[in-house]
Amino acid sequence: MQMMQALVERFDRLEQNMRRGFTDLGEKIEALDRKVSALNKNFTTRTRNSVVTHRTVDLSPLYNALTGDMIEAFPRTLGDLESLNST
Template sequence: MERVCLPNFPTAADGLRKAAEQLELCDHLPAVDNGVRMLQKMDAIMDRLDQLGQKVEALDQKVDALDRRVDALDRKVDALDRKVDALDRKLDQKVDALDQKFNALDQKVTTLNRNALVRQRNSHVIRGDMNLVPPYSVLTGEVIEDFPRNIDELGRLPVREIEKLLRSLGETVAGSAAEKKRSLSWACGLLSREF
């Protein structure tokens, strides 16, 4: 007959004890305590996420408020920029106007100086057929075109032409025809003789 192996009960009991010890260690596994610790950890994480969400929301509100303030500041800067541009244009216009006035004054002073020399030279003209030095226009700074060549031609000018010459010389056109002729005579340097 064949020999039958019988179980070794003490070895089996010892194995069961070791298995029981190992099973007791399973208490430390998260899944074994019905996931309570895992749920506690998840709750703690959720609490922290809620706190973080509240902080993000508060930060978002602060950023929105800051954005509104930056927009208001941007509008103020734009308004200030428009004012500065307007002042700059106004200043440019005033500088341009001042420059034009200065140039006109410079031209007038230069013309008056030239005409002082013209009057000096014409003061020696004593006869009607002697040549006159033509004066300069204070309006253009140039020699007056078609100015009469001598006293005789000057004497034949109509009053309208005399007024035109007086304006070109920067003189007044008020008064009678005789007064206008006298003004033109003095403006040309003809002190010793009237036309």
């Protein structure tokens, strides 16, 4: 009977470890998905912004690679961006 109880406890620990592992893996996949999504958006944005030649034309904002959120303080126009370089 003790042997059976020991096996049950061992399987319970194994199940807990597997659940924790799957949870960790899921979190890593979600983080990777956010990063890839942001990188794809940023690639498109950089391509769009590369043709901007006038200081008053709006720029498309970049995205944070860790959070996937749009960078709020991103310069709105080429003129705003150039002002950052001069300070």
